[in-house]
Amino acid sequence: MRHTTSEQSGEIGHQTEIHGWDPELVPGSAGRTRRPEPGCPVEAALAAVAGRWTTLVLRELMGGPRGFTELRTRLPELSAKVLSERLRTLQESSLVTVERRRGFPVRTRYELTEAGRALRPLLVELYATGERLLRLREAELPARPARFT
Structure with a gap:
């Protein structure tokens, strides 16, 4: 059996794939997956x-x-x-570096790596999107009748 759709499209992906990817949501082949994959840019950011x-x-x-x-x-x-725990995880993910300074008590400084600083636009956008979601949810809540006591 031949899968002519995928063979003719020239797109990267599984041979049986006939999905039309939204180029804004999936601009590259790394995101063309059917399940969460560590190499997917969205999964890496999350x-x-x-x-x-x-x-x-x-x-x-x-x-x-x-x-x-x-x-x-x-x-x-x-x-x-x-x-x-969070600092250790961020360090293991190469997002934070740790500097231990000699002396008593030992002083520890944490600093974002270039990869850690690259998360700034994501955090800004998450905040803006969260504000919008909260406003939209509030607007969509049904009006509650006044309670009489």
């Missing part, structure tokens, strides 16, 4: 900001290098354990 508190830690580091205590002060409701 993985970089995944996890509760991650976007806030990134936001704080966008202002420049910060020490652990400074991050704790700027995010007082974030536990030291979770902050350590």
